[in-house]
Amino acid sequence: MHKGKAYLECLPREKTCKLWQDKLTAAGYFAKPPVEIVPVAQALGRVTAACTYAKQSVPHYNGSAMDGIAVRAQDTFGATETNPVQLTLLKNGQPFIAGGCYIVDTGDLLPTDTNAVIMIEDVHFAGNTAEIIAAATPWQHIRIIGEDIVANEMVLPEHHVITPADIAALLAAGLEHVAVIAKPKVTVIPTGTELVARAQDLKPGAILDVNSHMLCAAVATWGGEPIRHDIVPDNYELIKQAVERSLATSDMVITNAGTSAGTEDFTSRILAELGEVLAHGVAIKPGKPVILALCKGKPVIGLPGYPVSAMLTAELFVRDVLYQRQKLSIPEPEQVPAVLARQLYSHVGVEEFVRVSVGTIQGKTVAAPLSRGAGMISSLIKAQGMIAVGETSPGLPAGAPVQVRLFNRHQSDTLLAVGSHDLAIDVLGVFLKRQANKVLTAANVGSMGGIMAVRNNEAHIAGIHMLDDKSGQYNIPFVNKYLAQGTWQLVRLARREQGLMVLPGNPKHITGMPDLVREDITYVNRQRGSGTRMLLDYLLSKHGLACNAIAGYEKEVSTHMAVAATIVAGAADTGMGIRAAAKALDLEFIPVSHECYDIILNFPPDDEIAEIIITILQSPEFRQEVERLGGYDLAEAGKVLAVNNMQLGE
Numbered sequence: 114m115h116k117g118k119a120y121l122e123c124l125p126r127e128k129t130c131k132l133w134q135d136k137l138t139a140a141g142y143f144a145k146p147p148v149e150i151v152p153v154a155q156a157l158g159r160v161t162a163a164c165t166y167a168k169q170s171v172p173h174y175n176g177s178a179m180d181g182i183a184v185r186a187q188d189t190f191g192a193t194e195t196n197p198v199q200l201t202l203l204k205n206g207q208p209f210i211a212g213g214c215y216i217v218d219t220g221d222l223l224p225t226d227t228n229a230v231i232m233i234e235d236v237h238f239a240g241n242t243a244e245i246i247a248a249a250t251p252w253q254h255i256r257i258i259g260e261d262i263v264a265n266e267m268v269l270p271e272h273h274v275i276t277p278a279d280i281a282a283l284l285a286a287g288l289e290h291v292a293v294i295a296k297p298k299v300t301v302i303p304t305g306t307e308l309v310a311r312a313q314d315l316k317p318g319a320i321l322d323v324n325s326h327m328l329c330a331a332v333a334t335w336g337g338e339p340i341r342h343d344i345v346p347d348n349y350e351l352i353k354q355a356v357e358r359s360l361a362t363s364d365m366v367i368t369n370a371g372t373s374a375g376t377e378d379f380t381s382r383i384l385a386e387l388g389e390v391l392a393h394g395v396a397i398k399p400g401k402p403v404i405l406a407l408c409k410g411k412p413v414i415g416l417p418g419y420p421v422s423a424m425l426t427a428e429l430f431v432r433d434v435l436y437q438r439q440k441l442s443i444p445e446p447e448q449v450p451a452v453l454a455r456q457l458y459s460h461v462g463v464e465e466f467v468r469v470s471v472g473t474i475q476g477k478t479v480a481a482p483l484s485r486g487a488g489m490i491s492s493l494i495k496a497q498g499m500i501a502v503g504e505t506s507p508g509l510p511a512g513a514p515v516q517v518r519l520f521n522r523h524q525s526d527t528l529l530a531v532g533s534h535d536l537a538i539d540v541l542g543v544f545l546k547r548q549a550n551k552v553l554t555a556a557n558v559g560s561m562g563g564i565m566a567v568r569n570n571e572a573h574i575a576g577i578h579m580l581d582d583k584s585g586q587y588n589i590p591f592v593n594k595y596l597a598q599g600t601w602q603l604v605r606l607a608r609r610e611q612g613l614m615v616l617p618g619n620p621k622h623i624t625g626m627p628d629l630v631r632e633d634i635t636y637v638n639r640q641r642g643s644g645t646r647m648l649l650d651y652l653l654s655k656h657g658l659a660c661n662a663i664a665g666y667e668k669e670v671s672t673h674m675a676v677a678a679t680i681v682a683g684a685a686d687t688g689m690g691i692r693a694a695a696k697a698l699d700l701e702f703i704p705v706s707h708e709c710y711d712i713i714l715n716f717p718p719d720d721e722i723a724e725i726i727i728t729i730l731q732s733p734e735f736r737q738e739v740e741r742l743g744g745y746d747l748a749e750a751g752k753v754l755a756v757n758n759m760q761l762g763e
């Protein structure tokens with residue numbers, strides 16, 4: 114069977130990284146990277162291959178550093194306010210005579226036989242003479258040859274990243290070209306018979322190749338020159354040929370997918386034939402099936418197919434190799450301490466990398482874990498950072514201290530919206546970015562989850578829509594009950610329509626709540642604690658309908674859009690949700706009720722951001738933008754419904 118190491122031997126990450134480093138170093142991969150000569154003007158960001166020496170001095174002549182007169186210092190000696198010295202103005206080109214001077218501008222060549230410049234402000238001109246009242250010291254206000262850079266002096270050391278100022282220095286030193294380390298050529302080969310290159314060729318079972326573009330972009334960010342190979346189907350010979358050919362023309366080859374145990378996962382076998390497989394399987398999640406190989410002295414990396422796995426393993430096993438090949442120091446990620454917003458389970462025996470949103474709420478920096486699925490591209494774009502849960506840990510409790518590695522500096526000031534999600538929250542995010550340069554990330558945990566997140570100071574904003582069946586009042590009874598402490602405000606966002614979503618044409622002729630208990634109807638529900646679920650239960654009891662009579666009552670999803678998507682997919686006939694979700698997926702909508710969707714703003718009293726949010730909600734621009742989504746009434750948006758100013762511990 115496999116000629117390489119057994120599948121998924123799974124060494125720990127640190128050991129694997131060391132093995133990878135050691136093998137590449139021993140193979141001489143980092144020793145002498147190829148060099149190329151580029152015009153200095155195009156060398157920004159490139160890495161000098163060798164020390165660079167000046168061809169000429171800067172300045173290359175003695176020149177005036179000021180506007181003024183050029184003099185011979187000894188002619189000015191003894192000049193004082195009571196005993197001024199008169200110098201004779203000479204014309205440009207006229208030979209120097211003792212007691213003479215020339216008018217010079219900043220940067221002018223110093224006239225022969227002069228050795229000092231007096232600033233124009235200190236000179237009194239009268240006819241043909243220049244009167245001065247202070248002596249000049251030799252070489253004052255003169256930029257002498259080589260003052261800045263001396264010919265043959267080192268301008269830039271080797272392995273230095275060229276900055277804009279370096280370009281000026283190199284050009285000034287007479288260099289038009291500079292030797293830089295060639296960008297490592299990295300061929301990225303997407304593999305998989307199911308892959309298609311264009312969205313219009315998608316059909317069920319086909320997958321759009323997005324990874325090769327993501328990986329090429331990552332390679333470019335890390336200083337490499339990416340070469341994207343065409344999609345190669347799951348065919349042993351074709352993949353082998355593609356890798357072999359790419360090895361001849363590149364410094365590194367990345368294959369994507371085909372790493373796991375599936376019958377068509379050939380990569381490991383191919384790489385074992387072409388060279389040595391150093392590892393197949395690392396004790397990390399995601400990214401476990403990664404393959405690290407050395408073929409013809411070059412690294413070949415088999416990245417797993419799932420996008421999150423591919424990106425993470427590229428960061429772990431491609432990025433640093435590219436940096437080292439270019440003689441660049443490996444950047445240390447910026448880390449911030451935070452507390453975990455929610456409990457996090459982890460597998461013992463693998464190091465788990467979890468993407469998180471990060472925000473500082475009432476003085477506490479919180480890391481909220483995002484969806485962990487290896488196929489969730491959205492978790493990659495929502496995350497501000499990542500935490501690692503060690504191999505020996507079964508998980509971490511809510512509130513545990515964690516270190517977050519930030520993806521970008523200055524990204525830890527995100528606003529976290531945790532609760533029942535609404536499309537209006539996304540619109541609010543757009544306005545907040547425009548008006549306060551704040552990034553809003555939203556986690557969907559239902560209304561009750563939002564209230565709890567505010568209570569634990571794990572959310573800045575929580576969207577809620579909870580109906581109190583006794584009072585018939587929305588939201589206020591719940592915040593008063595659960596949020597006795599803390600400093601927050603409850604603010605109206607919208608009244609919105611709730612209804613039943615059905616396929617276009619309403620094939621099952623659903624007209625209202627009583628239809629839900631029909632035998633031929635299947636339902637998709639929202640999770641317990643969500644406002645929609647509360648409304649459903651309220652309406653069911655109002656109509657005297659039993660929940661256990663509904664087929665699919667126990668089938669829960671956690672967003673309005675997921676309800677809509679379930680219906681589109683044919684997995685349920687109907688489900689309750691907001692009109693905007695139905696509209697977004699072209700479903701028909703049968704209104705059954707109105708509800709109040711409000712947001713809790715969890716900020717210290719008089720916080721500027723809370724005020725900005727309220728102003729946004731009240732603005733006609735925001736209201737129009739949300740009402741356009743359909744099913745919203747924002748007449749009361751921004752109205753403060755309840756305020757609490759009880760500091761914790763009071």
Ligand SMILES: Nc1nc2c(c(=O)[nH]1)N[C@H]1C(S)=C(S)[C@@H](COP(=O)(O)OP(=O)(O)OC[C@H]3O[C@@H](n4cnc5c(N)ncnc54)[C@H](O)[C@@H]3O)O[C@H]1N2
Pocket residue numbers: 303304305308320321322323324325369370371372373374375378399400401402416417418419420422487488
């Ligand atoms: N029996 C086992 N099955 C799997 C295991 C395992 O240990 N035992 N490991 C799982 C893990 S973990 C991962 S990660 C994946 C790795 O899969 P492969 O590298 O073999 O890749 P594929 O199976 O071909 O594809 C997986 C998945 O990735 C997406 N994909 C692939 N290529 C692209 C692309 N170019 N652009 C976008 N998306 C891509 C696609 O959704 C595939 O469905 O294996 C598990 N299975």
Ligand code: MOO
Pocket residue numbers: 397398399400401402417419422487
């Ligand atoms: O590592 Mo896979 O990458 O866990 O899904």
